[in-house]
Each structure stands twice: as structure tokens, then as C-alpha cells.
Amino acid sequence: MRSIVSMILAAGAVAIMSSPTLAQTPPPAQPSAGGTPDAMPFDIPYGVSIGLERAKQVMAAAEAEAKRRNWKMNIAVVDTNGELVHFSRMEGAQIASGPISIGKARTAARFRRESRLFYNAYEAGHAYTGTLDPTLVASPGGFPLVEGGKLIGAVGCSGGTGDQDAAVCKVGSEVVK
Template sequence: MQSLVRITCVACLVAANAVATTAAAQTSASQPSAGGTPEKMPFDIPYGTAISLDTAKKLLAIAEAEAKKHDWKMNIAVVDTHGELLAFERMDGAQYASIEVSQNKARTSARFRRETRVFYNQYESGHAYVGTLDAGLVASPGGFPLIEGGKVVGAVGCSGGTGDQDAAVCKAAADTIK
């Protein structure tokens, strides 16, 4: 009888170990990819010297002119390489809620060195983890890094319309930086 109890105990231990090993293997194999391992670092654009206040004001004027062509009321923000505000404009009639959104779009774009539409696309494809990256991150079109000589020198963010309207206004300004 003691032999039968020992055999049963050993069999239970072996079975439990096999189940645990299989579960561990299935768990690691079933984990979703974190985006793969690219050969090069994505969005690896070096930071340059931040744009001047005069340049930031010119960008505001360009963005405003683009918005006026379409009768879109926008909040427009221009930030330095750190994402800190250099210049801001709220057009007459632009919604108040978009003040902070425009500034956070510009900040997100400068700090992450990419257009904010990239984050929007990640959310849309089910990658909600981007919301954990930064409390002020905005995953909506309308934030563009300013690239001069291959370096990030600031960013512009627009808000007040649809994402595509915001992006069109900001892109008009961002495209003037070479």
C-alpha cells in the first residue's frame, strides 16, 4: 500500500511539473511582439540648435495664413527641441479645449522626434501602450517636428479642427523649415 501511495505521489509531481513547463512555454510563445527588432533605431534624428523666437513667430504666421484660407479656427503652438513653448496663437473663435492640445501635440512631436500621426496610427491599430509613454502625449494628427539640416530644431502643433485639418495647417508651416 505504501508503494502505491509513493508511486501516486511521484506521478502527481511529474504531471504537475509537466503542466507548469508547458504553461510557461505557451505563455512566452503567445506573448505579442513589441514591434520587432529593427536594424536601425527608428526616428533617430539628432537634436540641433532650437529655432529662434523670430522663426517661431514666422511659423505661426504661415500656419495662420493656411488656416484662414480654409476658414479654420486654430490654436497653434511652436516649441523648442525640448518641447518647451516658444510661441502660441489662438485664432479668434478657436475652441478653448484645443489650447493645451496644440501645445501637447508640438511637445510630443519635438520630444519623440516624429509626427504625432504615428501615435494615432498605433492607437488605431490596437497598440494602446503608447498611452503609457508620457502623460502629456497626444496621439492625434497635427504635430510636426521641425527638421533643419537633418536635425530636430523644434516642433509645431495645431488643434481646433479635425486631425487632418490640424495636420494640414501645421504641415504648411513645418515644410518651410529646410
């Protein structure tokens, strides 16, 4: 009887050890990093940084759009280095969104692209973008300001949803051509 029990236990152990759940599986394939483009992406040359008067024009357009839609926003304009040039927190805008708007603008200026692209990368499973810069803000609402084909700064908005932030900032960025 003992030998029968031993044989049953041994057979059960073999069955368990050979099950697919315990078998080694290869690691999942790494997501594509986008391939190797022929041209450098986002290769916008730097121009002379935006000045206060031009930043005020960008701010006025963004703020007018936010008021038109009755959205309370924090709006930041930064220079080519991502340093703050002009900031406005509309009456009743969320206090926590002040630094976020500056971060979105800084991200757009330093990386020469809309901050939404980092959000899209995270959504696609490319979490490595968070390792690029500790100040990077991966959220819609940061737009580079490009004048005459050169980057002069960026605008960032925060206080609504990401799409609301982006809608307001887009209007501000269109002041600069």
C-alpha cells in the first residue's frame, strides 16, 4: 500500500513540476522605441529667448481663451531654457496647478515638443520617458513657441483636464508664428 501511495505522490509531483505555469517563459518583447528615422525628430533650432512683452501677448491670448470658456487656469510662459518669464493664476484657479503649468512649459521648451507626446509615450507603455528628466511633465498642455522656425520659449497651462489645458495653450502658442 505504501508503494502505491508513494507512486501516486511521485506522479503528482512530476505533473505539477511540468505544468506550464511553472515552466520558464521567455520575457515579453520590448515595445518599439520608434525605429530609426532618417532625420532628427524635433530638431527645431533655438532662437533668441522670448522677452516679457512677447510673453505678455501669449499670456493675453491664452487667458482670453480660458475666460471665453469659463475655465480657471494657471498659465506660464518660459524662455528657451525653460526658465519662467511670465505667470498668471486666474481667479479661483487650482493652486496646485501653478507649478504644473510651469513644468509643462519647461518640458515643451527643453524637449522642443508638445508635452502631450510624453503622455502618449507613457500611455503606449514607454515608461522610460520618466527617466529622462526629473522635472519632465508628461501631460497635455505644454506647447513650444516657434517663431520664424526657431524655438523662442514655451507656454504651459494647467487647471482643467489635459485637453482643456491644451486647448487654452494652443491659442496662446498661435500668437507666435
